[in-house]
Amino acid sequence: MFLDMHKAxxxxxxxxxxxxxxxxxxxxxxxxxxxxxxADGDFILFFKRA
Known part of the structure; x- marks a missing residue:
């Protein structure tokens, strides 16, 4: 059961x-x-959202 909590x-x-x-x-x-x-700008925006 414990392992089920860590599955994707x-x-x-x-x-x-x-x-x-x-x-x-x-x-x-x-x-x-x-x-x-x-593009650099798209990566930066994604990184901020994540």
Whole structure:
């Protein structure tokens, strides 16, 4: 039972520049391979929202 609490349950398929994570919902946001594709301004805005 304890391990079930730590499973990934949501996988959001949205452009990173449009993604706003729900407050206190995520312990990890995996953005590997995609942050390099964002314009600097879009990355900064995402990082502030996350």
């Amino acid at each position: 349950t949501n996988f959001d398929c949205v452009p990173l520049q449009d993604f706003t994570p729900e407050a206190r919902r995520y312990g990890v946001t995996w953005i590997r391979w995609c942050i390099g594709q964002l």
